[in-house]
Amino acid sequence: MSALSSLYPQPLWQWFAQICAIPHPSKHEHALSQHIQAWARDKGLSVLEDKVGNLIIKKPATTGFENRKTVVIQAHLDMVPQKNADKVHDFTKDPIEAYVDGDWVKANGTTLGADNGIGMASALAILGSSEIKHGPLEVLLTIDEEAGMTGAFGVEPGMLQAEILINTDSEQEGEIYMGCAGGVDAEFTVPAQWQAPAGGVTAFTLSLTGLKGGHSGVNIHLGRGNANKLLARFLADKAAVLQLAVVAFNGGSLRNAIPREASVTLTVPAAKLALLQQAVAEFEALLQFELAAVEPALKLSLAEVATPTQVLTPAAQSTLINLLNVCPNGVMRMSDEVAGVTETSLNMGVITTKDNSVQVLCLIRSLIDSGREQVQSMLGSLAQLAGAEVKFSGAYPGWKPNPDSPVMAIVNQTYKDIYHKDPVIMVIHAGLECGLFKKPYPDMDMVSIGPTIRFPHGPDEMVNITTVGQYWELLLAVLERIPARS
Incomplete structure (x- = not known):
């Protein structure tokens, strides 16, 4: 894990190493949830665990950004437990054996949990930073996304004050997702x-x-x-x-x-x-x-x-x-x-x-x-x-695309400004939780971004290190560009 912690950006990878060390397959997220709650309270952050087990952590705006729209960064706590037949591993007890292979992070014979552990790590790293500029911030970590979306189904009106949601569960750098499949x-x-x-x-x-x-x-x-x-x-x-x-x-x-x-x-x-x-x-x-x-x-x-x-x-x-x-x-x-x-x-x-x-x-x-x-x-x-x-x-439900989404326009322009090329605006054939959030929060403006993750849900799962850095830079730049409340 020490090899992970030295990667860029260090705050994100240090959190991902901690996430790998604590078993968290679907329906067994309690230990990781308790670890995060204890850390957040020690940081003086507001922490709420709702009745189904989702976590909502709130952080005030940094100086000068108090009038910006509130943003919720969203990820899910659980990971898919898959292993090779010859691998001895108990996902409810054993840590993920992550390692660096060139420009990729992989796991030894099991799923890695980069889906959605990288997104979760990015949200927690932002919560822990005193240097990143952002408006009022909420982090929503849902349970059981991979085995039924129990957490997303349980999100209720009034839990969140944010006008904008950034979902971190996409799996291709350079693509911005504005819709997804239902199932x-x-x-x-x-x-x-x-x-x-x-x-x-x-x-x-x-x-x-x-x-x-x-x-x-x-x-x-x-x-x-x-x-x-x-x-x-x-x-x-x-x-x-x-x-x-x-x-x-x-x-x-x-x-x-x-x-x-x-x-x-x-x-x-x-x-x-x-x-x-x-x-x-x-x-x-x-x-x-x-x-x-x-x-x-x-x-x-x-x-x-x-x-x-x-x-x-x-x-x-x-x-x-x-x-x-x-x-x-x-x-x-x-x-x-x-x-x-x-x-x-x-x-x-x-x-x-x-x-x-x-x-x-x-x-x-x-x-x-x-x-x-x-x-x-x-x-x-x-x-x-x-x-x-x-x-x-x-x-x-699926997440119906909104080509006129203001936050999508911000992410699109920010990506162009940083990388001097156009991102691809996409709809993903996967069950992002955004569609479920639209029921309690029909007016919330949503977008989904993430690094490049190959072969999620299988033991060949890997995440590209360079694109994690790119995703991180994009996320921070977007937070800094969130407009003022009207």
């Missing part, structure tokens, strides 16, 4: 009926590993493999001909992360074992050919396991395989209004086999409500055809 969770419950396995069979676990995964919004258009969908494809092609019986199908760990790994436990007649091994090798070669450019490390493996006491009935197995194979996944439509931006997408994120059912958790994202509703209708029809159940929950 909804879709959970299939596929009935599971069981029977005793046939005689003369051997049991194996077929595992698909080595995929890149990544953010199910930001990375969904890159054509990366979805481990759940790829194993379902194999079963749809080979289960009947090889007389495979499914014992369990499990894959992915988060609805908002493209699944990097999945496994299916199955039985195969002894006479078909050589054919199964051949089929696995051929399918691996096929995927390596199809996905060579995006998934160079994918691997299929068979491991013998104890013979199970039960397998899915043929009817239940057929329903499950067909549902998984036909379920939409990936980009559904690109935006006509914003070039290069995904409009609507679906991620089949998590499959879990239980005693009486198999649960399939997906995340639908869309820039427009009608796009989200269309995919919900498709999944409803699929569930009806399959005799399964699908429930939709946790819907959150």
